[in-house]
Amino acid sequence: MIKEFSLEEGRILAGRFTVTQFLGGGTEGEVYKVVEAHTNKERAIKLFYPHKNPGFKVSARYAKKLDKLRNSPLVLDYLSHEVLIIRREKVACLVSEFIQGEILGDFVYKQRGKKLGIFPAIHLLYTIVKGVESIHWHGEYHGDLHLDNIIIRRFGLEFDLSIIDFHHWGDSKKENREEDLVKAIRIFYDILGGAQKYNSLPKSIKYIICGLKRSLILSRFRTATDLRTHLETMDWSDAI
Ligand SMILES: Nc1ncnc2c1ncn2[C@@H]1O[C@H](COP(=O)(O)OP(=O)(O)O)[C@@H](O)[C@H]1O
Ligand SMILES: [Mg+2]
Known part of the structure; x- marks a missing residue:
């Protein structure tokens, strides 16, 4: 059971996001700054610990909430919900805009x-x-x-x-x-x-x-x- 991702810089996620920085972590998961291949756009990826996210319910609910709020002025822009394999476990993550601030x-x-x-x-x-x-x-x-x-x-x-x-x-x-x-x-x-x-x-x-x-x-x-x-x-x- 994964309790910590501790992804190193340079690691590639979902075949297209290069990890550049660890941004924070809590009890539900970890957040990383990444750069998207081809576009060089910075993104934030929130990875959910699998044991806290059975059936991807927590992450999917979060994604739907952000999608519903896409026209709300202060809400960060949601991009996608993905499932990755990390150390042979399926891990859901949420890709959003990276907020420079x-x-x-x-x-x-x-x-x-x-x-x-x-x-x-x-x-x-x-x-x-x-x-x-x-x-x-x-x-x-x-x-x-x-x-x-x-x-x-x-x-x-x-x-x-x-x-x-x-x-x-x-x-x-x-x-x-x-x-x-x-x-x-x-x-x-x-x-x-x-x-x-x-x-x-x-x-x-x-x-x-x-x-x-x-x-x-x-x-x-x-x-x-x-x-x-x-x-x-x-x-x-x-x-x-
Ligand atoms: N979209 C984002 N753009 C820039 N920084 C972010 C973004 N999302 C999270 N962070 C950074 O990562 C930290 C942790 O993210 P957060 O979503 O608050 O998760 P948690 O508090 O559950 O660890 C934040 O305090 C912030 O510094
Ligand atoms: Mg927080």
């Missing part, structure tokens, strides 16, 4: 005070909430939103973000949508400096974070649309 957590950590200012933070939350709203509108959810599952490509007047690493949970879609919303607010709290800075935040910002109380958040913002509308119309003059 920086993990949001690393990006924030490099900023002065390891946090973002209030205006950029509101702006970033707004971008994330619009992306989440679109995912929910398509009848899906992310399932594991946090600072390390968002890649930031450009940080200017507009942000260019991508959300990666979707998950499937057995619970109801409504619960998962609510969880996405709570997690988006958690990201907002984190990029503003977390527990250390929370007390000194202006009222209009604390109104959104609700002290991270799930029930309070969900009574104030029932859906991502509620939160988006609030962000569009809120008075945050106390935050300047």
Whole structure:
């Protein structure tokens, strides 16, 4: 049983992808940067551990979810689902675009005070909430939103973000949508400096974070649309 792929650089997958870098690994599998033969395009390949992916159900579900979300603005572009042979085992993998950017957590950590200012933070939350709203509108959810599952490509007047690493949970879609919303607010709290800075935040910002109380958040913002509308119309003059 394969518990670790540990693919070396230069290895060829599916007869056409050359491994160039290990990008990350979790309990479900490993992600590699690869270069596609003939086109020289960089891609990301997520390989699923076979014992965590019986009948390729997990990987196929993930692929279908990404395919369904192909018109959602923040969702990484899915390319294909493949089955490879690694050490004589069938291994499913997902090929997607390679996102040239920086993990949001690393990006924030490099900023002065390891946090973002209030205006950029509101702006970033707004971008994330619009992306989440679109995912929910398509009848899906992310399932594991946090600072390390968002890649930031450009940080200017507009942000260019991508959300990666979707998950499937057995619970109801409504619960998962609510969880996405709570997690988006958690990201907002984190990029503003977390527990250390929370007390000194202006009222209009604390109104959104609700002290991270799930029930309070969900009574104030029932859906991502509620939160988006609030962000569009809120008075945050106390935050300047
Ligand atoms: N499409 C992609 N483009 C660029 N980097 C990626 C891509 N997918 C994953 N990564 C990198 O690989 C890491 C792990 O991928 P992820 O899908 O989050 O899997 P997991 O967290 O389950 O290990 C990410 O944190 C990111 O740095
Ligand atoms: Mg991840």
